[in-house]
Amino acid sequence: MWTKDGDLLVDALIEAYGAMWPWVCPRRLVTRLPALAESLHGLARQKLIGQGHTYRDRADTVYEHAAMYGAFHAARARRSWPNALPQTCPLCRAVFTAGQLNPWIIRQFGPSRWCKKCCVTARNGRSGAATPRAGGQALTALSVSMGAAPPQDFSQRPVPLDLPAEQRDAIVSAMAACPSAASLRGLLGAGSWIEVLHTTGIVPDAWRPARGTYCxxxxxxxxxxxxxxxxxxxxxxxxxxxxxxxxxxxxxxxxxxxxxxxxxxxxxxxxxxxxxxxxxxxxxxxxxxxxxxxxxxxxxxxxxxxxxxxxxxxxxxxxxxxxxx
Structure with missing residues (x-):
């Protein structure tokens, strides 16, 4: 069921992500080639699941594996790609290779740029006690680096790829310096994320209805x-x-x-x-x-x-x- 459009998508992912391209392939198939993604989901639901597969109750997991490893073998049969080479993290200057990064790092932070330690720190945020003022300033700094209001799950959101490298570095650095969303709510005495954004002045024009955040x-x-x-x-x-x-x-x-x-x-x-x-x-x-x-x-x-x-x-x-x- 693999298609020529699937090959073209893989070629584009290899150009952007190098050796780590398989980790982002499943989600890109969903957004770029939904018909092909649905075919793979059908395979998961109707065939592998029906045959008593290990993940018989988890069609999405089977789809994830099929989209990664199936695409990998289809691509390997027609082309190669460069190996992951040593590179220097622009934040801490540590030397590492993309092969040392976890799949979730590639999916969240994009093509290999920062070392695993810096990515984990950015994901977890600043640990330890912080004052309300310092927490608010850290979130404001993150907002400035992003050029947008940080969502409540900012620590898990993908880092934008279509920004200058220096700005992306600033975003990851600000994420590492910012307390978690739960910590910020506690520090600022806010019952919701929109209250946090109000208190810090990041989003003065939004309010929280029953569903969503109108702004x-x-x-x-x-x-x-x-x-x-x-x-x-x-x-x-x-x-x-x-x-x-x-x-x-x-x-x-x-x-x-x-x-x-x-x-x-x-x-x-x-x-x-x-x-x-x-x-x-x-x-x-x-x-x-x-x-x-x-x-x-x-x-x-x-x-x-x-x-x-x-x-x-x-x-x-x-x-x-x-x-x-």
Whole structure:
């Protein structure tokens, strides 16, 4: 079931991630080639699971393994890639190789740049006691380095790939110096993350409804989450014309009442959706949107949480300020 498009995706991942490309392949398949990802999920659910596989109740785990190792063997049969070579961590100057990094490090921090110790420290945040003022200043410093409001799970979010190397270094360094989200809530006496952002003055224009975090993008567009604001701000910053919440055309089965809306519409008619769901529900939502787009003839771009780290890869073709190679 492997396709030529799968080969092209792998080639792009090898160029970006080198020898560590298999670790990011499963999630990229979901966002770039959802039909192929769904086929692999079908294999997991219908065949491997049905044969009493070790992970018979964990279709997502079987998919993860199939997408990594299946893609690895398919690629190995047609090409090679460079070995991981020694490099110097720009934060602590330690010498290491990409092969010493865990899969989660590659998925969160991107192509090998920082050593394992620095990545683990950035993931865990500052340990030990801190004052409310120091904690607030550390979070503000992280916000400045990111150029956005840090989400509550900032310690687990992918570090953006489409930023200058110096800024990415600053983000990882700030993550390592910042207390965890739970510690910050305790230090500042805040009952929620949005209260933390209010107290520090990072997001004065947001409030917490029953679901989501309503806030306002730089161009004045209302957003239902900080992730949506990140995307909207990227579009504005890169000169991409966009309309919010365009209606999907009517469809007798997929949009019976005509109430379904996308998140954005670009100037050429492309629809953009942000999908924060995961696992089976997430794949089902992608499939439903892809079906509606196919039936209505609309080009659809689906953005997921890992894509927030590299929006240029997803949306750069529409930017008037980026020259895509």
């Amino acid at each position: 306002v993008a730089a161009d004045g567009h209302p957003c239902r989450s900080l992730a949506e604001r990140t995307i909207d701000d990227w579009l504005s910053c890169h000169g991409v014309e966009h309309q919010i919440e365009p209606a999907w055309p009517h469809h007798p089965q997929l949009n019976t009442h005509g109430h379904r809306r996308a998140d954005w519409r670009l100037s050429d008619g492309t629809y953009v959706e942000y999908a924060g769901l995961t696992n089976e529900d997430y794949l089902a939502k992608i499939q439903a949107k892809q079906q509606l787009a196919q039936h209505t003839g609309i080009r659809l771009i689906v953005i997921t949480p890992p894509d927030l780290a590299n929006l240029t890869e997803v949306l750069g073709a529409w930017s008037s300020k980026i020259r895509i190679k």
